[in-house]
Amino acid sequence: MDIPYTVEVRRDTGLTNGKIGIWLFLASEVMLFGALFASYILIRTGAPTWPRGDTMLDVPLATLNTIILISSSVTMVMAWASLMRRRFETFRIYMGGTILLGLGFLVVKYFEYSAHFHEGALPHTNNFLAIYYTLTGLHGLHVLGGMVVNAYFWGPGAKLWKTNPVWFTNRVENAGLFWHFVDLVWIFLFPTLYLL
Amino acid sequence: MTSDHATTSMTGDHAVDIDKHVRIYITVFVALMVLTIVTVTVSRFHLPVPLAVTVALIVAIIKGSLVACYFMHLISEKKLIYAVLALTGAFFIALMVLPVVTVHDGFWIH
Numbered sequence: 001m002d003i004p005y006t007v008e009v010r011r012d013t014g015l016t017n018g019k020i021g022i023w024l025f026l027a028s029e030v031m032l033f034g035a036l037f038a039s040y041i042l043i044r045t046g047a048p049t050w051p052r053g054d055t056m057l058d059v060p061l062a063t064l065n066t067i068i069l070i071s072s073s074v075t076m077v078m079a080w081a082s083l084m085r086r087r088f089e090t091f092r093i094y095m096g097g098t099i100l101l102g103l104g105f106l107v108v109k110y111f112e113y114s115a116h117f118h119e120g121a122l123p124h125t126n127n128f129l130a131i132y133y134t135l136t137g138l139h140g141l142h143v144l145g146g147m148v149v150n151a152y153f154w155g156p157g158a159k160l161w162k163t164n165p166v167w168f169t170n171r172v173e174n175a176g177l178f179w180h181f182v183d184l185v186w187i188f189l190f191p192t193l194y195l196l
Numbered sequence: 197m198t199s200d201h202a203t204t205s206m207t208g209d210h211a212v213d214i215d216k217h218v219r220i221y222i223t224v225f226v227a228l229m230v231l232t233i234v235t236v237t238v239s240r241f242h243l244p245v246p247l248a249v250t251v252a253l254i255v256a257i258i259k260g261s262l263v264a265c266y267f268m269h270l271i272s273e274k275k276l277i278y279a280v281l282a283l284t285g286a287f288f289i290a291l292m293v294l295p296v297v298t299v300h301d302g303f304w305i306h
Contacts, residue, residue, distance in 0.1 A: 014274045027284040034291040042295035074225045180267045191252035195239035
């Protein structure tokens with residue numbers, strides 16, 4: 001049985017089912033990260049002292065990661081715009097760029113984590129590092145998940161373009177919504193953990 | 197920019213629209229980069245914590261809004277999406293306020 005409303009929109013909602021689905025998923029993600037941000041506030045306000053992030057973490061590397069992730073959001077939206085212009089090869093270039101930038105983000109994060117581990121700064125060291133590893137670790141998993149989905153649409157999933165280009169474009173748009181959300185979370189994580 | 201628009205845009209009717217959107221994406225990208233520099237620069241002034249938190253949050257909210265409005269196309273979305281996000285926003289605010297009020301003794305219980 002075919003999945004309904006993947007190309008044409010439902011009359012009652014004015015949306016495809018995929019679009020509603022991804023936004024409901026993102027709503028649950030807001031609550032997931034929201035709960036962790038609330039934990040951060042609770043732990044920080046309840047602590048007698050709290051270290052400034054820049055005394056324990058590498059701000060230049062995190063700034064580089066911010067630039068990488070924002071750039072990847074642009075390449076992601078450009079990948080979708082390329083499909084809207086029916087330029088499949090351009091889509092492949094932008095989507096490939098998005099995946100590589102995601103990989104770059106994780107590589108930088110690996111160097112950050114490695115440096116902390118060598119210094120003995122582990123999750124059980126103090127509450128700051130516990131919430132730091134929890135938030136950035138969960139965010140990193142989201143980057144990895146987004147990369148897997150994007151790689152699928154860059155590779156095997158792109159076959160759909162030949163048979164149903166509108167459906168494929170809608171799927172890429174939905175993957176983009178998730179990717180931009182991951183970028184959005186980092187925009188708040190960066191100052192919260194590294195600069196305050 | 198929603199999926200129903202995708203159907204029509206792919207026919208080439210709205211090619212000019214897409215070009216316009218691409219220009220907006222580039223502008224937003226530049227704005228996000230500038231705001232990132234602002235965030236890092238302000239943090240070097242070592243402002244008092246309440247002021248630093250306020251400034252960092254304001255800049256982050258502006259950056260987040262740009263991503264949500266333009267990259268995620270929320271500036272021209274359907275009502276149902278806004279309704280879902282309004283409900284999510286209400287619960288999110290409750291989540292943020294809850295830990296703050298718990299540290300104020302006697303706020304709830306007099």
